[in-house]
Amino acid sequence: MPASLLAVTTETYSTPVLDWHALAPLVILMVTLGLAIIVDSISARRTSTVLPNLAGLGMLAALIPVLTLAISDDRSRELFGGSFVVDRFSLLMSALFLVAGYVTVLLSTNYIAEGDYHEGEYYFLLVASVAGMVFMASARDLISIFVALELLSIPAYLLASWRKRTQTGIEGGMKYYLMGVFASAIMLYGMSLIFGGTGHTRLVDVGEALHGSFGSEPIAVIGIVLTLVGFAFKVSAVPFHNWAPDTYEGAPTPITAFLSVASKAAGFVALIQLIFVGFLGRDDVVRPMMFILAALTMFVGNVIALRQTNVVRLFAYSSVAQAGFILAPLAVVAADDPAVLSGIVESMTLYLVAYALMNLGAFAVIIAVSRRTGTGEMDSWGGLFSWAPALAVTMAIFLFSLGGIPPMLGWNAKFRLFDAVVSAGTASAYTMAVIMAINTVISMAYYLTLVRRMFVDDAPDGDHTPIKVPVPLVAAMAITATVVVVAGVIPGPLSDLAQSATLAIAG
């Protein structure tokens, strides 16, 4: 055996050719990270506006190479022997992560400066986590998926436990951490089995091996299931969801928004890449697993959300239920039907974009309202329309969009999900569509309860003094609400974008 190992090392080494254009978004984020450390250590005042601006500008600057890559002719660029692929799918998802990161910076600016928080480390970790997500969008190798997952998770564990002097804050962070490392350890065991069976870590090679003789071995099933479980945790699918409500409640609210949107989207990106590039050879394993996960996630998330009295917890369970909706198309994955496959990827990317915008916007309103009420209890939302009409209308837009009422963006996105599921045409696909329809109705119940509170109920203490919303929060709401409404009325451009976001599966 030692001889065989030596034989490996005698292969000639060739320097990899780096496509700096394809790497530019990550390079810019890394430079921003370095600058953030330097600026933090040399600035005398702990509360300055330099760091949030630096972090925000860094993410916007990283969007520029994403855009130039999108308009360049190369539809897919491969680096490092195919373990890092920049294609249309990864570009759209990178843009989503960068915009979500930027909106999170906007949400954080006042929240972090006014609370007793460490600013420098906060923005450093936020940018690091976004860098992990952008990396995840291009990772097409078991090793790079693992590294990307940890790069986005480890800063997120720290950010989730940022309120370390309160008991609930650190408790939520610890639950997130323990469930997270446990899930990633399970995922690694699954990956090690897949590597053992196929002898490859590149997803394309794994996919080919699964189509071959390894595909019929029982160990392939164990490997696939354990690997997918790791990401089921990341997207807070039931039964791996019980960290979510506590973590969301304990974390600083901007981080709650970030976790429920960006971190969840990163989990879905990894799931899409693993299933569509790697595991299509065993779609008979993926289908029932995703069916059960999606159905359970929708029902449990929605039913528990019905009896929440805290707005942040309500959105925690709502985001669990929304994850079920996004998982639903994966329950009809069929390797032999390319039309169904492209429909699934398209509808999931569209819904991820829509969900990110409407959830971030809703959290912007929650942060703005709790600046005055100081609590997340739903009673404090009574009569919001009478003292903050603009906030109430904006929130209603996001709630209608989350529930799927036309003409908001959420309606179009949800319609595409149904379309992708039904187009598979099997009995389980129709069952899944019925489950989704039932759950859409249940979710409307609690979204509309909040709307009723804002517009019909009276203010709890008769206090009608208007509210002052800081500029960054207004900007965050304006960006998200505009896209949710405009893209809902004119669905064409965003749908075309999602349609063009194809995975480079071949090669």
Added chain:
Amino acid sequence: MLLNQFLVLAAVLFCIGVYGVIARKNGVLVLMSVELILNAVNINLVAFSAMTDSISGQVFALFVIAVAAAEVGVGLAIVLAIFRTHKTVDLDQVDLMKG
């Protein structure tokens, strides 16, 4: 065959680790159980790598070791902060919000 013995050892370690995570109530012991699972992964990866003559398994194992160190650093920091606020690392008592 030699490979089987490595795989059995890894599987046993994995099971002990999973049992530890589920059954143990002490935060530090849960962390150690996760480490056991990661070691099972490393044994698997290196054994498979030697069997298939593919170097990527060993590279993967190196990444796992490095990342696990970073993870545990964060984990110990969180456990320390928990001890400061709750005066205990017993996970049953660190449950104010109850899911």
